[in-house]
Amino acid sequence: MLLAFFILLVSGSAASAKTAVYEGNIKDGQAYQLNNYVIEITDIFPEANTASYYVYEKDKEVTDGLLGVNKNADFSFEEKGKVEMRLKSVHSGGVVTVEITMSNYSTGDLYTNKLLEKGRSEAVFAGDPEVVITKSTDKSKIKLGESVTVTVKAKNSGNDTAHNVSFADPKQEHFVLEETTYEVSGTIPEIGYGESVPETLVYIYKLKATDAGAFELKAVNASYTNSAGQTYKASSNTPSINVSEGNKLRANVEARLNVDSLSVQRNEKIISTIILKNKGNAPAQAVRVDILIPESFEYVEGGEDIETVDGTPRVYIETLEPNNDKEFTYTLKAKEVGTYNISSELSYEYNNGIEAVNLKKSNNSTALSINVKEGKFDFLIKNPLYIVISTIILAAAGVHIYRKHKEYRY
Amino acid sequence: MLNILVIGNGQCGNRILDSINRHALGGGKSCSKLARFYSRQKFKSHVETLALNTAINDLKEMKFTKARDRIHIEQLHGVGANRNIGKQVFEDKKERIMRQIEERGNFDIAFVITSASGGTGSSFTPLLVKEMKARYNYPVYCLVVLPFREEGTLYLQNTAFSIREIRQSGADGIILADNQYLKNIGGSIQEAYDGINDMITERILFLLDALDSEMMMVTDLGDFKSVMSGGAGIxxxxxxxxxxxxxxxxxxxxxxxxxxxxxxxxxxxxxxxxxxxxxxxxxxxxxxxxxxxxxxxxxxxxxxxxxxxxxxxxxxxxxxxxxxESAREMEKLYGVAIQAIQQEKEKKQRVEKEAELDKTFSRIEGLEPEY
The missing domain is CATH 3.30.1330.20 (Tubulin/FtsZ, C-terminal domain)
Structure with a gap:
């Protein structure tokens, strides 16, 4: 805690601490330039130990005044900085000694910090390059699978040359890059400014729509510096593109489960069917249905097209054409009393005619609820005495029939 | 309770006996073969049935008579309507047959059902009755089925001799059933035979039931014997x-x-x-x-x-x-039978004549055709 407070105290004092930028003589007619600020000293009166000063930001006067020895004058510097100027002494011959300090500004960031021998006219100021990026498309409405040509151009509408301009064009969702016609290689060393400078071509490429909808293309971002090395950033516009469904193909396979009865007796067989229908307009491929039967059910038998994998009946079809349906019949047996759900997991692939790779889809069917009641002869299991008695009766009947048969057989 | 023995001799006797056993299971004519598995013969008396035959196939046809009651008297291919062969077979197997009767106990009355015209039944019955009368004291009655008149000369002559021999055997009475008389039942031959068998069966079963039933006006075995002892024995x-x-x-x-x-x-x-x-x-x-x-x-x-x-x-x-006392129909039957015997005799003579032809044929013996 104490350490944190100490660090805060030190950093706070550092932020407000004054840093000497210049301490020395300035002759009448000379000026001192700090970036785009110029301090001009005029009207030096040794007798009065005063001198007049003028502060300009480029050509615009910011402040002025009359400064006596050991007196300070200050002005705001750029965004948050502050420059203080102290007149230390006035000498005959039109010379003053000043001390210039800065606070709230890192003097390391000063790109111009020098005495102008010939005065303010000698000052050279850094401009603000303004790179305007224009992202345009040849069409604003396309169909799925169609392409749109995107052109990205840049123009410096600022007042300084943009240096080391680099562009970044983010990957566009819902589109795939079909072809790149032109792309600037690496960083552009500089883009000049002025009306006469033509637009710089950055990108020309084609995007192919993979989804339907209204989309905004992402902005192209640029990063550059001015003559003074200051960094600037710019972003392009985000043109809109409306992609309609158009000719996109899709398979839509439905799996419908049916059973001959929703209420059965234990150990009774249930004839079940599963109907697969492709309601889409593209062939469904690798259609697979896993019939999820409860543990209390037994898969008894089914058609040749049904195989069991780890006890789970599975239907597999290579291709199911649009508007075709296929029915598979299988037999289940309920082994325990209760209410059980039977459902299926469906998966298939299809090609939408646009993308190179197949799209995969899967869904689960609505579950069928089957009520399994006690079987006709379950009471025998509950009370084995019935079985014993029945067995005795059957055995007795069998013996009786055998004896009678033997009695009459000749 | 009376002890009654019913013997079915030969094919006809076997069939009537099987019909008796079928009717006794209940359900009458429409009694199913399965009835033997869930029902039993419901005789009021203690009734033993015995089927005798030289033809095993006739015994196999019986479906309602227990296997132990079907006695096959071994004789290759039966006796072929030849009573002489039949008699010989009976003599050969007499002890075995009588042992079967002996094993079934003592009886109050016995019925022997037979056809008068066939081979086994017509030849066995007189000898069987004679043997039974010699060994046992109970009355033996024969139910004899007479043939269709058009069935052939052999059957007619068998009938004539068989009935005479049964009468001479000591039988206590002969109850006649005439296929010729009953053939107006109609239908196919099989249906006629089945119908006749059923008619005979229901009369016998009624009689057996009556002999052991309580009656308002008493009629018993003694009365039956008295009735059967009257008249000419038929x-x-x-x-x-x-x-x-x-x-x-x-x-x-x-x-x-x-x-x-x-x-x-x-x-x-x-x-x-x-x-x-x-x-x-x-x-x-x-x-x-x-x-x-x-x-x-x-x-x-x-x-x-x-x-x-x-x-x-x-x-x-x-x-x-x-x-x-008399039976005009029987007289007519014997008239026809005598004609039949005559026909057979003439036929035999003709065959002997044809033997002369054999001598003619024998003249070319040892010769071969030349081409």
Whole structure:
């Protein structure tokens, strides 16, 4: 805690601490330039130990005044900085000694910090390059699978040359890059400014729509510096593109489960069917249905097209054409009393005619609820005495029939 | 309870015996083969049945008679309607046959059912009856089935000799059933045979039931013996079963009518003694009607034994057993049989003549054709 407070105290004092930028003589007619600020000293009166000063930001006067020895004058510097100027002494011959300090500004960031021998006219100021990026498309409405040509151009509408301009064009969702016609290689060393400078071509490429909808293309971002090395950033516009469904193909396979009865007796067989229908307009491929039967059910038998994998009946079809349906019949047996759900997991692939790779889809069917009641002869299991008695009766009947048969057989 | 032995001899006897066992299972003619698995013969008496045959296939055809009651008398291909062979076979196997009867115990009465015309039955029966009478004291009655007249000369001559031998064997009575008389039943041959068998069966079963039943007016085995001992030793049976409400008078008349009898006879002319057994619900048993009909019959033939069995809910059923003093139909049958014997004799002579031809053929013996 104490350490944190100490660090805060030190950093706070550092932020407000004054840093000497210049301490020395300035002759009448000379000026001192700090970036785009110029301090001009005029009207030096040794007798009065005063001198007049003028502060300009480029050509615009910011402040002025009359400064006596050991007196300070200050002005705001750029965004948050502050420059203080102290007149230390006035000498005959039109010379003053000043001390210039800065606070709230890192003097390391000063790109111009020098005495102008010939005065303010000698000052050279850094401009603000303004790179305007224009992202345009040849069409604003396309169909799925169609392409749109995107052109990205840049123009410096600022007042300084943009240096080391680099562009970044983010990957566009819902589109795939079909072809790149032109792309600037690496960083552009500089883009000049002025009306006469033509637009710089950055990108020309084609995007192919993979989804339907209204989309905004992402902005192209640029990063550059001015003559003074200051960094600037710019972003392009985000043109809109409306992609309609158009000719996109899709398979839509439905799996419908049916059973001959929703209420059965234990150990009774249930004839079940599963109907697969492709309601889409593209062939469904690798259609697979896993019939999820409860543990209390037994898969008894089914058609040749049904195989069991780890006890789970599975239907597999290579291709199911649009508007075709296929029915598979299988037999289940309920082994325990209760209410059980039977459902299926469906998966298939299809090609939408646009993308190179197949799209995969899967869904689960609505579950069928089957009520399994006690079987006709379950009471025998509950009370084995019935079985014993029945067995005795059957055995007795069998013996009786055998004896009678033997009695009459000749 | 009476102990009764029923023997079916030969194919005809076997079939009637099987029919008796089938009817006794319940369900009558429509009794299913499966009935033997869930039902048992419901005889009122202790009845033992025994089927004898030299032809094993005839025994195999029987479906309602227990295997142990079907006795095959080994003789390759049967006896082929030749009574001489049949008699020889019986003599050879006599002890085995009699042992089968012996093993079944002692009886109060025995019936031997046979055809008079075939091979095994017609030849075995006289010898069997003779042997039984020699060994046992109980009465032995034969139910003899006469053939269709057009069945052939061999059958007719067999019939003539067989009946005579049965009478001479010591049988206590012969009950006749005539296929010729019953063939007006119609239908196919098989249906006719089945129908005849069923008719005979229901009469025998009724008789067996009656002999061991409580009756309002007592008729028992003794009465049956008395009836059968009358006349010329031959008898027949009449039967009528009402299918709807019928007066007892009508039922008695029907049992004595040609449609109810098993043998063609004019009972008022040829009968000697009779036994009438009436069964049915009490409401049908009008004593005046019964007495009236019995009196009419006894007035014509002499003594008539009568018995009445009351069975609630049953329509009237009447069985009549009639012994005959004479039988014109039998005389006619013997007339036809004599012709048949004559035909056979002539045929044999012709065959012997044809043997002369063999001598003619023998003249080329040792020669070969030359081409």
């Amino acid at each position: 008898a027949t049976m009449g039967f009528y079963r009402a299918e709807r409400e019928t007066s007892i008078k009508t039922a008695i008349q029907n049992t004595l009518s040609p449609s109810g009898l098993l043998f063609s006879t004019d009972i008022y002319e040829e009968a000697s003694r009779a036994m009438i057994i009436i069964r049915g619900d009490r409401k049908y048993l009008n004593v005046d009607e019964i007495s009236g009909e019995i009196e009419k019959l006894s007035g014509a033939i002499g003594h008539v034994f009568k018995g009445i069995i009351v069975r609630s809910g049953e329509f009237p059923q009447v069985l009549s057993v009639l012994t005959l």
